[in-house]
Amino acid sequence: MVTARDAASDIVRGFVTGANDYITKPFTRNELLIRIENQLAVKQLLDLEHSMIQDLQQEETGTNKSLFQRSVQLKQLALQTLAWERLIKDDLEVAHVFQKRLMSLPGQLSGLDFYVFYHPLLRLSGDIYDIVKLKTGIIRIFLADATGHGITASLNTVKILSEYAAVKETMQTPQQLLTFLNSRFIQLFRDYQIVFTCLIADINIHDGTIELVSAGHPAACIIDNGTIDFIKPRGPIIGLTGTYEYQQVELSLKNGDIVLFYTDGLLDLIHNQYTDTKNSHVNEQEILKERIRTAGPIQSMEKLCTSLLVGGNKDPHEAINDDITIIALRKE
Numbered sequence: 656m657v658t659a660r661d662a663a664s665d666i667v668r669g670f671v672t673g674a675n676d677y678i679t680k681p682f683t684r685n686e687l688l689i690r691i692e693n694q695l696a697v698k699q700l701l702d703l704e705h706s707m708i709q710d711l712q713q714e715e716t717g718t719n720k721s722l723f724q725r726s727v728q729l730k731q732l733a734l735q736t737l738a739w740e741r742l743i744k745d746d747l748e749v750a751h752v753f754q755k756r757l758m759s760l761p762g763q764l765s766g767l768d769f770y771v772f773y774h775p776l777l778r779l780s781g782d783i784y785d786i787v788k789l790k791t792g793i794i795r796i797f798l799a800d801a802t803g804h805g806i807t808a809s810l811n812t813v814k815i816l817s818e819y820a821a822v823k824e825t826m827q828t829p830q831q832l833l834t835f836l837n838s839r840f841i842q843l844f845r846d847y848q849i850v851f852t853c854l855i856a857d858i859n860i861h862d863g864t865i866e867l868v869s870a871g872h873p874a875a876c877i878i879d880n881g882t883i884d885f886i887k888p889r890g891p892i893i894g895l896t897g898t899y900e901y902q903q904v905e906l907s908l909k910n911g912d913i914v915l916f917y918t919d920g921l922l923d924l925i926h927n928q929y930t931d932t933k934n935s936h937v938n939e940q941e942i943l944k945e946r947i948r949t950a951g952p953i954q955s956m957e958k959l960c961t962s963l964l965v966g967g968n969k970d971p972h973e974a975i976n977d978d979i980t981i982i983a984l985r986k987e
Contacts, residue, residue: 676821694817750813751779757816759787764794766860770956772981774920779809782918782978783816789824792861797823798872798982799853800918802892811849829855829868830903833890837870841897850894854916858908860986865914868903873922876915876943877906878953883944913953913985920979921963927974928967942966956983 676694678687760771764786771784785797799815801808818839826832833855840849852872858865867875867888874887890901908914922939929937943963950962960981964971 676817679825747779747809750810753813754779754783754816757785757813757820758783759785761786761788764788764860766987767794767858768956768985768987770960770983772957772960772979772983774975774979776920776975776978777809779812780978780980781808781812782920782980783812784980784982785816785819785823786982787823792859794858794860795823795829796856796858796916796982797853798916798918798980799851799893800872800920800978800980801849801851811847811851814844814847814849815851815853828903829857829866830901833868833870833893833901834899837893837899837901838897840894844894848894850892852892852919856914856916858984863908863986865906865908866903867906868901870901873917873919874940876917876947878913878915878947879909880911883947885940908986910986913956913959913983915959915963915984916982918978918980920975920977921981923977924964924971924974924979925967927976928969928971953985956985959983 769786771786773780773782773784775782781801783797783799783801785795787795789795797819799812799819801811801815818836822832822835826835833853836853852870854867854869854872854875856865856867856875867886868890869875869888870890871892872887874885877884877886886904886906888902888904891899921943925939925942926937929942946963946966947959950959953959960983963981964979967974
């Protein structure tokens with residue numbers, strides 16, 4: 656939908672009436688083409704998934720055939736499987752390109768030292784992030800983790816990023832944005848069972864505040880002059896219920912304060928690094944606190960992120976079994 660109406664209520668009305676994307680005038684030709692390409696990519700992935708489900712259902716119904724007929728069918732299925740593998744590989748590469756294109760990451764942000772540690776387990780990650788500076792000067796951060804593993808969960812991230820990109824700069828608060836995203840996914844993608852955790856944080860460098868809202872995502876970690884706290888606003892995972900109105904919390908952010916946002920892959924890594932010890936109970940947050948304390952003076956956000964991966968009785972490469980994303984920020 657292309658329109659001159661840019662109020663949040665107009666945008667919501669546009670999506671409710673069936674629009675898949677929303678762009679306001681004036682717009683650039685390149686922006687319009689990229690948004691069209693994104694929607695075509697999402698449709699291609701949905702069509703592929705639907706086609707594979709139909710073919711599998713047909714296979715289940717074709718059991719009452721002669722041995723010869725079934726052997727011919729088996730050969731055809733083997734050839735079809737090879738064709739599927741090539742098609743899936745090509746589509747995954749397309750999805751990987753779109754996933755990277757849709758995730759915004761500025762080169763630098765005035766007043767904020769930041770680093771993003773991004774470790775996909777596969778070619779296409781189930782973790783996604785987006786960092787953008789709004790026209791108001793607010794820095795908006797989005798971090799999400801599609802539930803499940805494998806290709807389906809990873810492909811869902813393209814749909815998540817596409818929906819988020821359409822409205823990320825139009826909603827005034829994280830609370831409004833997250834509430835709208837949840838109702839949007841319930842409305843459009845209920846049959847596809849797209850479920851994901853996420854958080855949205857608005858950082859106001861001038862006022863020294865953070866507005867934070869969460870949908871079942873791991874707690875944010877705040878490091879304030881050696882004091883380490885975990886903050887987790889309450890809210891259900893996106894895609895479970897369409898009637899929930901998310902509530903945000905406001906935190907203060909002083910010069911030198913550090914904020915960590917991360918996906919549950921980091922907590923899974925910590926858990927796996929200690930599961931072979933005699934102590935079967937692992938408190939991942941306490942271990943995370945200890946790793947921050949033992950990191951010593953924090954010189955850079957990159958070194959802080961890498962120090963969080965080391966510990967226990969396993970090398971990080973042996974213990975990783977999920978995508979890991981860490982966003983580290985320090986107010987300067």
